[in-house]
Amino acid sequence: MKLFLDANVLVTVLNREYPLFDTAARVLSLGERKGVELCTSTICLAIAFYFAEKKSGAAKAKEKMALLTNHLSIADLNAKTVRETLEDSAVLDFEDGLEYYVATYADCTHFVTEDLGDFHFAKIPVMSCRDVLFEAAKVLG
Secondary structure, three states: OEEEEOHHHHHHHHOOOOOOHHHHHHHHHHHHOOOOEEEEEHHHHHHHHHHHHHHHOHHHHHHHHHHHHOOOEEEOOOHHHHHHHHHOOOOOOHHHHHHHHHHHHOOOOEEEOOOHHHHOOOOOOEEOHHHHHHHHHHHHO
């Protein structure tokens, strides 16, 4: 499983936002399991940093980001991603489209977000943190 983590999942963990924090943190811990890779994008990291900085200040946000990025691969956003997003008439939110196409080009098997309805156009499974934990339990045992 290669899981793409949307910004809202990262923000939840960095800012310890309840009630979702425990579930999102468990999703991040899946990265320690054999057969699971966690991935995100530079845009998701920028969004997560912005909200972490607002809550904790710049120095603490950088510390949190350094810890977080040690456990994630960071997929590239490039011109092809931008073009695909612009050409897909089903994409209603540009940032969501960028994230989705970054995930697909990074060969992610699942897109993890709490904004499921925003990705109605997706061709890979889009799952909440809770649902991806159930899926991982089935796949990984």
